[in-house]
Amino acid sequence: MSQKYTVAVLGATGLVGRTMIQVLEERNFPVSELIPLASPKSIGQKVSFQGKEFPVQVPSAEIFQKVDIALFSAGGSVSQEWGPIAAANGAIVIDNSSAFRMDEQIPLVVPEVNGEAIFDENGKPASIIANPNCSTIQMVVVLKPLHDRYKIHRVVVSTYQSVTGKGKKGLEALEEEISGKKPENYTHVHPIAFNVVPHIDVFLDNDYTKEEMKMVNETRKILNDQNIKVSPTTVRVPVYGGHAEAINIEFENEFEIQEVKDILSNTPGVIVKDKPGENVYPMPIESYGRDEVFVGRIRPDYWHKHSLNLWCVADNLRKGAATNAVQIAQLLVDKLTPKAIA
Secondary structure, eight states, rough: OOOEEEEEETTTTHHHHHHHHHHHHHHTTTEEEEEEEEOOBBOOOOOOEEEEEEEEEEEOOHHHHSEEEEEOOHHHHHHHHHHHHHHHHTTTEEESSSTTOTTTTOOBOOHHHHGGGGBBSSSBBBBBEEOOOHHEEEHHHHHHHHHHHHEEEEEEEEEEEEEGHHHHHHHHHHHHTTTOOOOOOTTTOOOOOOOOOOOOOOOOOTSHHHHHHHHHHHHHHHHOOOTEEEEEEBOOOSSOEEEEHHHHHEEESSHHHHHHHHHTTSSTEEEEEEGGTBBOOOOOHTTTOOOOOEEEEEEEEEEEETTTEEEEEEOTTIIIHHHHHHHHHHHHHHTOOOOOOO
């Protein structure tokens, strides 16, 4: 990558934004200039990148005129406001909110699964690209190769989602509760310390939460199959980082368990840890700082010959958000011309 690109990060002072900047540096992404953006309350703060300090700025149309790639992680309303402005001024937006995920005109992308969706038939990249929900990302990385081989009919998934899925406030809430403080209003609706809360995001009219319906709709869009049935229950657990999922997959075709393990072992971005007799299986604590999806407890459904049970874990701030966005940006740079030399 001899060419370099001006990269903006909107939401640069949040957990995901800071992780995006960290991943850009770790992966030696070809950045000519980093522009950290956030709300006015963050003015005066600085972020570190490649040994330098960069002052936080507020977004503007003028700033986006010189930006090649803009990574957004500042919430849906901010994305809806600034995404179209950034795109209109020539920046390619990779958005981590739910603002554009179900827009038919905007690709929803996990690079290992459907990276080709970024580009049209002429090889031109989309001006706005949506990053999926954290729980959806790690699940579809596992589902894709199995769907290709056996064709998935139905997925039943229960998530065990860490408090950092709710950002800084989620993390601080757990720490405060552990220290003995009793808040007037619980960040996680109910106490999260030493508790488990089967409630993430708001409940909808169908009694599923918005988080659960994201997994339903996003999975179908990413895998390009509206016939896949997804039945989710999303749960918040008192873990600092790393989401886990217990997944039951019903295939249309029969499978061999060893072949399943072989397929997953050879899937980019997946690490199989599956030696239950030696107490080897994935756990959130092992996913911290890692970009892979870890899979274990792979076993046939006891009652249904076409069904499979497995357990998967991933760092929700990285593969579930920041790393996936940077991986999308890495796909872009092969075909993107920096504005400075355009």
